[in-house]
Amino acid sequence: MKIINVFEKELLETPHKVDVRLLYDDNSAQVVHILLEPGETLKPHITPVDVAFYVLEGSVDVRIGNETKTVHKDNLVESPKDIIHCLSNSSKSATRVLVIKAPKPTSQTRLL
Numbered sequence: 001m002k003i004i005n006v007f008e009k010e011l012l013e014t015p016h017k018v019d020v021r022l023l024y025d026d027n028s029a030q031v032v033h034i035l036l037e038p039g040e041t042l043k044p045h046i047t048p049v050d051v052a053f054y055v056l057e058g059s060v061d062v063r064i065g066n067e068t069k070t071v072h073k074d075n076l077v078e079s080p081k082d083i084i085h086c087l088s089n090s091s092k093s094a095t096r097v098l099v100i101k102a103p104k105p106t107s108q109t110r111l112l
Contacts, residue, residue: 006033015111016042029102036060036089036097044086044112049105051079053087058095061088084112 009021024031059072079085089095
């Protein structure tokens with residue numbers, strides 16, 4: 001059995017300049033943990049695969065296409081492939097989000 005502690009994984013260098021850690025990486029899917037401190041945001045981007053965002057802690061503003069909603073702990077948001085999306089933390093506390101990409105992307109995410 002393989003057990004992974006999120007905070008023992010190394011930080012990924014991304015253009016978003018936030019705490020991103022790769023937890024699972026297989027041909028079938030990727031799972032990434034994102035920690036957004038108050039005021040932090042991911043740049044709008046388009047992912048070539050379907051994505052699901054599960055809020056582990058706090059609340060996060062999720063933009064998918066032209067729609068933005070605040071999503072709270074224990075809720076999941078689906079984002080279809082090839083659509084603009086981003087995450088922002090406008091709250092006063094840290095937010096943790098689990099990002100599931102399926103299947104594993106074979107091409108780059110496109111920043112806007």
